[in-house]
Every structure is written in structure tokens, then in C-alpha cells.
Amino acid sequence: MAFFMNDPFQLFQAWYTEARGTELNDSNAMALATVDAAGKPSVRMVLLKGHGPDGFVFYTNRHGRKAGNMAVNPNVALLFHWKSLRRQIRIEGPVTWATDAESDAYFASRSRDSQLGAWASDQSQPLDSRATFEARFAEMEQRFAGQPVPRPPHWGGYRVTPERIEFWQDREHRLHERRVFIREGNEWQEGLLYP
Numbered sequence: 001m002a003f004f005m006n007d008p009f010q011l012f013q014a015w016y017t018e019a020r021g022t023e024l025n026d027s028n029a030m031a032l033a034t035v036d037a038a039g040k041p042s043v044r045m046v047l048l049k050g051h052g053p054d055g056f057v058f059y060t061n062r063h064g065r066k067a068g069n070m071a072v073n074p075n076v077a078l079l080f081h082w083k084s085l086r087r088q089i090r091i092e093g094p095v096t097w098a099t100d101a102e103s104d105a106y107f108a109s110r111s112r113d114s115q116l117g118a119w120a121s122d123q124s125q126p127l128d129s130r131a132t133f134e135a136r137f138a139e140m141e142q143r144f145a146g147q148p149v150p151r152p153p154h155w156g157g158y159r160v161t162p163e164r165i166e167f168w169q170d171r172e173h174r175l176h177e178r179r180v181f182i183r184e185g186n187e188w189q190e191g192l193l194y195p
């Protein structure tokens, strides 16, 4: 059974695959917590778009608030909560930019509207009205008419390299299970925690 696997990435893969079959929508949605220069945390949802032993990848605007936080403090935390399975996974570690090639490939796989939206959206600025965003979107439609939409320079991937991964599983009578993996060099140390 999945819970007894020793490799945190295999265990992640097993739970993630299961969640894809049971969650109502967005089984790849995860909370991303960042900390600003003053040490204040903030959290928001993002979508997991790649994962494996080299890390967990999401994409965003590199001018936005979370990007500003990650530029001053690369230490972040991710949280999956799959209500349908009564499970959570916590992932902690530093973040780095995904390669240009990786960001280009993912951007190219998105719908044209999402691509144009990435050009039209300026997450670093307040927006005076929805109409302004729609006008910028229409401007981008014209600008790129009849040609592929390139990846905007301010948009790309981030990879979280995990140092700690914790799996939580609901059990009967409040006997929940917590299993933690801590990276030491290239090895993962595994332990149990009180629930």
C-alpha cells in the first residue's frame, strides 16, 4: 500500500495519481507560502505543472508579489490538501527559476487565450477596472494576430527543491498518521511524528 513506500517521490506520485481520480477539480492545486523582506508570510494557490526528484514546478508572473517575496527569500512552503482522500502533503525548500527551455515548452502548451492573458496581466500593478484588463487583452490579440504568442520575459517557472516532505493521512479514532522525510545531502531520513 502506498503509505509504506520509502521514497517520498514515489509516495507523492502514488497519492497524486489517486487524487486525480477522486478530487472534484484541480487536484494539482497547492498553496504556496512565501515570506517578504520584513519576515511577513503570505499564501496563495498555484497549480503544480511538473514534479519529480529534482523538484516541484509551478508557473507565474515574475513581477508579482510572490515573485518579489521569492527574490528576497527563496525559502517557500507548498501544501496539498486533498479533501476527497483526507490527506495533506507539506513540502518545504528553496525555490529557483526553471530553465528558459522548460518555461518556453510549458508556455507553448497553454491555450492561446492563456498566452495572451500572460501578456495582458501585470501582477505587480493595481488594476483600476476589469475593462482596462480586457482592453489590454484585446491589444495583445492584435499585436500577435496571425503569429504564435511568445513567452513574455516576465513570465516563467519556479522549481521548489524539497528539503522536507511530510505526509498526513486521516485514520479512524483520531489516530492520524504523519510521516516525514528530511533530506540530508543526497539521502532522505524518514521518521514518524505524533499526529
Ligand SMILES: Cc1cc2nc3c(=O)[nH]c(=O)nc-3n(C[C@H](O)[C@H](O)[C@H](O)COP(=O)(O)O)c2cc1C
Residues within 6 Å of the ligand: 026, 029, 042, 044, 045, 046, 047, 048, 058, 059, 060, 061, 064, 065, 066, 067, 123
Ligand atoms: C486553484 C487556483 C490555482 C491558481 N494557480 C495559479 C498559478 O499556477 N499561477 C499563478 O500565478 N497564479 C495562480 N492562481 C492565482 C494566485 O492564487 C494569485 O491570486 C496570483 O498568482 C497573485 O499572487 P501574488 O500577488 O501573491 O503574486 C491560482 C488561483 C487558484 C484559486
